[in-house]
Amino acid sequence: MTTFDSTKASLKDLLREIKMGEIQLPDFQRGWVWDDDHIRDLLVSIARSFPIGAVMLLESGGEVRFETRPVEGLENEISKAKVPEKLILDGQQRLTTLTQALSLTEAVNTRTAKGKKIKRHYYFDIQQAVDAPHSLEDAIIAVDENRQLRTNFGRDVQLDLSTPELECQNLHFPCDHVMSSDDWESTLHAVAPDQFGMYMNFRKQILQPFRDYQLPLILLKKETTKEAVCLVFEKVNTGGVQLSVFELITASYAADGYNLRDDWFGSKVRNVDSRRKRLESDPLLEGIEATEFLQAISLIYTHNRRQSDISEGKTGKQVRPVSAKRADVLQLPLSAWEEWADPLEKGFRQVGSFLKKECFYKRRELPYSTQLVPLAAIMTQLGDRWLEPKIYDKLTQWYWCGLLGELYGGAVESRMANDYEEVLNWIEDEEAIPRTVRDANFQPERFDTLRSRLSAAYKGIHILVLREGSKDWFWKASIKELDTEEIALDIHHIFPRAWCEKMNISKDLYDSILNKTSISYKANRKIGGEAPSDYLPRIQNEKQVAMDNAKMDELLLSHALSPDLLRSDSFHEFIEDRRKRLSQLVSKAMGKPVSQFSESEDYGDDDD
Structure with missing residues (x-):
């Protein structure tokens, strides 16, 4: 049909x-x-x-x-x-x-090409239209809200069409009479009867096409x-702006008398608090999208619907799937929002608490916002149980497997649904390991290609180093503490770029995450472009630092760096040693061995 x-x-x-x-x-x-x-x-x-x-x-x-x-x-x-x-x-x-x-x-009410707001009435210059029908663009006249065309910065009236009589005298036809011109023609007959013949030609050539169009x-x-x-x-839609799920559902709920836009954005006029603003009070939830919130509700709603189908004895295709896909989000009834919006808001706040425990503190540090959707839905179902040690360990393993396995980039609606259902099952059944945990894979060679701090794995590994308590090389504080105090931090080269280029080391080698760590701007200034064997003693001998080798070695180890290989300027050996140390951090976070190294990388047992 x-x-x-x-x-x-x-x-x-x-x-x-x-x-x-x-x-x-x-x-x-x-x-x-x-x-x-x-x-x-x-x-x-x-x-x-x-x-x-x-x-x-x-x-x-x-x-x-x-x-x-x-x-x-x-x-x-x-x-x-x-x-x-x-x-x-x-x-x-x-x-x-x-x-x-x-x-x-x-x-x-329109605007100029430059965006300035203006008010215009539109006319056809009858004489111009009849004389040059192939140049009608020159016959279109726009006048202001008073039906006047002014010059000299608005001081002089060049054309006055403010009455029907003036329109007829000037032979300018108002576009708001295009579909019905009887009254205007009567005025023309009275004011300028000698022009009626020209007008009839105009009506045939210009007005009739409008009426027949x-x-x-x-x-x-x-x-x-x-x-x-x-x-x-x-x-x-030729406007080029994609219609969001939120906008369509807002229009749908409004038909049932519910203002979803006020709920999400708030309204001072109607004295409604903004749900989004409440969520964004947590820095980790800044920028949360309404569509993400709706996806999480869809996971919960379709999960409960599925459980109901199963309890009713339905089988096969009769059992509707858990889903965060667009088509299913668009089918969310108003009752689903009314039932789950408040519990889910709490679930998202619990996500913020979970992320802080994993050493994330700002939205820009998060590798994937998409992974928060199933996590928030899971938290909503679990309530305070997420803090139980066994459950918490499973949540962290799942989270880091999704992150470091780089499984939440691109279109991930199916993974959201699978993870939501499978993690909840895993919590109740030790053997029901989610596919994200089972399939997540991290190759040690991936370190060589991690150069952009925008990539998910790069952000994740940076946080893993911070979790180990990495300390600054100048300030007496951990990197985490400095970040909290908003001391200027950045991710810098350990073997400086200038030194590497001087030693003819390829950028592909020196610019990867293996040769980078987070330190303060002050510490980086002390490094300059010199070899580690030169800048380490200089940092240690600073009056403000005064640190012996043992203390400095402890500090370097907190960044998963080898002090001996740094002091001997052994770049290539250092890179391979760092690969092993970071691999161990990745393995610990994912709860599984990192993939086997290549034959040239003899690091022994992955579980070391």
Whole structure:
């Protein structure tokens, strides 16, 4: 069964239905944004009977319900109780432009090409239009809200069209009379009867194309699903801005009388606190997206629905899956939000507590925000049980396997659903190891390619070093303490770049994470571009530091560095030794041996 009809509709009929409120906008549509140049071009295209593209409408009254609003400019003319027959999915900018320019007597609220807000009435210069029908762009005249064209910084009136008589005397036809010009013609007959012949030519050449204009129309039937509506909208949306799940669900919930936007963003007018603001009071949850929150609710809701299916004796495809996919998020009923939003908010705050225990303190340190979605849903189901030692250990192993295995980049909706269900099962059954834990893999060669601090594994390994209590090389404090105090920190080369280049060491070798660690800006200034054998004694002999070799060695070891190989400037041996030390940290975090080293890297047993 087809879900749409393809036909044509007259511009005149569409504008009439829009003005009566029979055609409206779904609330998720963005505002009207066309500027003065776009408006002029559109008017010229129709006057010349050029195609302006198809319009797509959705029949209302089906399963998909949205909060609706009139086309801009009609807010005060159409009752809020008016139920539209159709909704505009594609063609909002064009139909709004034509409604305001052709059907309303108020000035069009538009803007210049540079974005300055202006109010304009549009006219055709009749003489210009008739004399040069192929240059109609020159015949379109825009005047201000007083229907005047001013020069000399607004001091002088160049053209005054503020009354119908002045319009007729100046032979400028108002675009808001294009579809019905009887009254204007009567005035012209009285004011300038000698110009009526020219006007009739104008009416035939310019006005008639507007009145006869037909637009291709695609009408989606009311049986169309919400997911299909969303996908279709994104495919045809020429504004280039993707429609979010949150916006579509907001429009859907609004039809049931619930303001999801106020819930998430807050409203001073309605005295509603912002859920997002409450969450973002934790630095680790800054930037949380509404879509991520909805995905977590979807995991919980579909999990409980699945459990219900199983308890009812359903089997096979009758048992609906756990899901965070877009189509399933879009099907979340309002009851799911009302039941789980508050518990999930607590679950996300528990995620923040969990991450702090794992030595993450700021949002920018997090490798994947996507991994927080199933973790928050799991926390919501567990409540305070997540702090039980055995459960906590499983959560940390799963988290680090997902992170260091780099399994949460890209499209991960299926992994979210699998992990949510499998981690909960694992908590109750020791043998039910989640696929993320089982399949996570870290190759020691990966260290050689970790150069960008934006990559997930890079961030994770940096945190693993901090967890071991790494201390600064100048300040008497751990890196973690300095970061908390907002002392300037950065990740610097251990063997300085200048020294490495002087020794003809490849950038691929010296620029990897194996030759980097986090120290204060002050300590890095002491390093300069010299070899470790030169800068280490200099740091130790600083009056503010005064550190003997044993203390300095202890400090270096806290960064998983070999003091002996540093003091002897043994770069290549140092790199291989660091690979082993970092591999041990990775193995400890993942709860499993790091993949076997290549034959040239003889480090003995992985469990050392």
